[in-house]
Amino acid sequence: MQRLRDIFNKAKSIETAYTELAHWYKDVEETGFKAFNTIANTITLNYRSILNYFINRSTNASAESFNAKIKAFRAQFRGVRNVEFFLYRLTNIFA
Known part of the structure; x- marks a missing residue:
């Protein structure tokens, strides 16, 4: 979970965040921890909206x-x- 937080704290652009999220998702799949499936699926379904955060670092x-x-x-x-x-x-x- 710390790695996911680091993506939001350190990524400077949408492209970087997109790449980092993709790597995070791949790593989650490889671990096989079912506890992360819910959040991984949520990120997959909403990644475009999530990545909008990196345009000007604002939320709703x-x-x-x-x-x-x-x-x-x-x-x-x-x-x-x-x-x-x-x-x-x-x-x-x-x-």
């Missing part, structure tokens, strides 16, 4: 955080009946 963490706040706010009121009022409250609280 802030958007995910905001989405979690909206879900928590909605859950607090056990559903939404009036969408317009919900959006109004949302903009007043989080804007």
Whole structure:
């Protein structure tokens, strides 16, 4: 797992990251550890999105955080009946 972290910390370009991820995936396959199969498959299915990180080293963490706040706010009121009022409250609280 440290090697995967190192790829994200040290790779300077998409090309380098792509090559390093490919080598990491090959090494994971060769080890035969089934515990890594889930993460290896996730990386294989989403490698294009994952590699976008290396364009300007930004993530969608802030958007995910905001989405979690909206879900928590909605859950607090056990559903939404009036969408317009919900959006109004949302903009007043989080804007």
